[in-house]
Amino acid sequence: MPSVTNAGVLASAAMIFAAAPALALPDHHDLAQKPAAPISGTCASGASAYSVSTDLQTTSSKSYKDVTGTTVSFTQGTAGCAEVSFSAEAATVPGELLLTQVLLDGTPCAPAGNIFASDSPSNDLADHAMNYICSSVAAGAHTAKVQFRSRFGHKVALDYRTTVVRYTP
Numbered sequence: 001m002p003s004v005t006n007a008g009v010l011a012s013a014a015m016i017f018a019a020a021p022a023l024a025l026p027d028h029h030d031l032a033q034k035p036a037a038p039i040s041g042t043c044a045s046g047a048s049a050y051s052v053s054t055d056l057q058t059t060s061s062k063s064y065k066d067v068t069g070t071t072v073s074f075t076q077g078t079a080g081c082a083e084v085s086f087s088a089e090a091a092t093v094p095g096e097l098l099l100t101q102v103l104l105d106g107t108p109c110a111p112a113g114n115i116f117a118s119d120s121p122s123n124d125l126a127d128h129a130m131n132y133i134c135s136s137v138a139a140g141a142h143t144a145k146v147q148f149r150s151r152f153g154h155k156v157a158l159d160y161r162t163t164v165v166r167y168t169p
Contacts, residue, residue, distance in 0.1 A: 039110050039133070039135075041081065041133075041135065043080060043081040043082065043083055043133065043166070043168075044078075044080055044168050045082075045083065045166040045167055045168060046168060046169050047074070047077075047166070047167055047168070047169035048164055048165060048166045048167070049072050049073070049074045049164075049165050049167070050072060050162065050163060050164045050165070051069055051070055051071065051072050051162070051163045052069070052161070052162050053067075053068060053069020053070065053160070053161050053162075054069075054159070054160050054161075055068060055069065055159075056157060056158075056159045057148075057157065057158050057159075058155055058156065058157040058158075059148065059149065059150060059155075059156060060150050060153055060154055060155050060156070061149055061150060061153075062149055062150055062151070062152070062153050063149055064099075064101060064147035064148065064149045065147060065148060065149060066145055066146075066147055067088075067100075067145070067146040067147060067148050067158055067161065069161065069163075070086065070145050070146035070161065070163040071143060071144070071145040071163075072084075072143070072144050072145070072163050072164075072165045073141065073142070073143045073144075074141075074142055074144070074165050074167050075140065075141050075142070075169075076137050076138065076139050076140060076142055076167050076168055077139060077167075077168045077169045078139050078168050079136075079137065079138050079139050080137060080168050081133055081134060081135045081136070081137055082104065082133075082134045082137045082142070082144070082165055082166065082167040082168075083131060083132070083133055083134075083165070083166040083167075084102045084104075084109060084131070084132045084133075084134060084144050084146075084163065084164070084165050084166075085129065085130075085131050085132075085162075085163070085164045085165075085166070086100065086102065086129065086130055086131075086132070086146050086161070086162070086163050087127065087128065087129035087130075087161065087162050088116075088127070088128060088129075088158045088159065088160065088161035088162070089125035089126065089127055089128075089158065089159040089160045089161070090116055090117035090125060090126065090127075090128045090156070090157065090158050090159075091117065091124060091125045091126065091156070091157045092117055092118055092119065092150075092154070092155070092156045092157070093154045093155050093156075094119055095119065095152070095154070096118070096119070096150060096151065096152055096154040096155070096156060097115050097117070097118045097119075097150070097151035097152065097156075098115070098116045098117040098118070098148060098149075098150065098151075098156035098157075098158075099113055099114060099115055099116060099148065099149050099150075099151055100114050100116040100130065100146060100147065100148045101113060101114065101132075101146070101147050102132040102134070102144055102145070102146055102147075103144065103145055103146075103147060104134040104137065104142055104143070104144050105142055105143060107134075109132040109133060109134035109135075109144075110132065110133050110134075110135070111132065114130050114132075115151075116128050116130060116148065117156070125157065125159050137167070142167075144163070144165050145163075146161075146163055
């Protein structure tokens with residue numbers, strides 16, 4: 001009967017760890033929108049506005065499309081930042097990625113080009129969520145909205161969804 005030695009187990013583990021970088025997933029984010037360094041700061045908030053939508057929306061577009069029912073208007077009391085939270089039931093066909101971004105008055109908030117959902121082997125919808133920070137928001141009226149797209153041109157879907165904007169009144 002063959003025996004298993006500690007050296008044999010360690011050698012096998014070393015081979016797995018050596019192969020791990022080759023098994024790592026490629027970065028499928030929108031690299032043009034990816035910040036070079038982490039972004040940090042504080043946001044004063046005290047008010048929130050929201051939108052809830054329950055209609056199924058799909059696309060195969062590789063260009064960003066507005067997500068219906070996610071537009072939220074608010075009035076920022078003093079200059080600062082705003083936080084946009086987006087949650088939704090999302091699905092993709094196998095091998096596809098669903099990317100999202102939040103626009104504040106047409107300008108992407110951080111992080112833009114977020115991989116929101118990927119590889120739903122059963123094509124079933126599942127809950128996903130992401131927070132976005134819109135920095136340098138001037139006092140006054142603003143509109144935030146969510147956009148989505150397919151990374152590779154295959155079907156992606158969003159269903160029940162909620163958008164919440166936290167801002168300074």
